[in-house]
Amino acid sequence: GQSLEQPSEVTAVEGAIVQINCTYQTSGFYGLSWYQQHDGGAPTFLSYNGLDGLEETGRFSSFLSRSDSYGYLLLQELQMKDSASYFCAVRVTGTARQLTFGSGTQLTVLP
């Protein structure tokens, strides 16, 4: 099976930068994704890393180190609307491409 670890809560102020880490244990790793979910809402895709390195999408960046089984999501210029839960998710090879999600990190952005 797969297991993912990420911090349960992170708090930061508007305009700041925050990094949410994710470590995983899995066999047949294929890639790491990040999703955002506001309370009561559906998860929305943020980023994907299939190879080592940094992927940048606007204020959000994601990093992956396959050798360390580690990745992170970096959120810059935090805004109040960024308050949400953030999930890392792994996809493994040889499957129907389903994802296994981490437990989620609740980000609270303070004014």
Added chain:
Amino acid sequence: GAVVSQHPSWVICKSGTSVKIECRSLDFQATTMFWYRQFPKQSLMLMATSNEGSKATYEQGVEKDKFLINHASLTLSTLTVTSAHPEDSSFYICSARTGTGGEKLFFGSGTQLSVL
């Protein structure tokens, strides 16, 4: 972007009744859809993978006879919670990939089920 529509958004039912949840891909065809379950403040737990025209693949520990999945067309998958009990109360979310969206998973808006 791709749209996944899920209905109903919320449902309240009595214990022992069955509830059907629909998941539709509105602007793309989905040969595979995924059904997740989420408890408050917790992760999304994969319940099953729905395959168009064939049987669903259930995750370990998920009762096939309780959570019936039908994927009769390329745009519709349904999840029926049979003989629902209070412990089945949860947030159920479906998801799918488009053929060209790469690794991006598109989610429905979810269904909050409350069993009294």
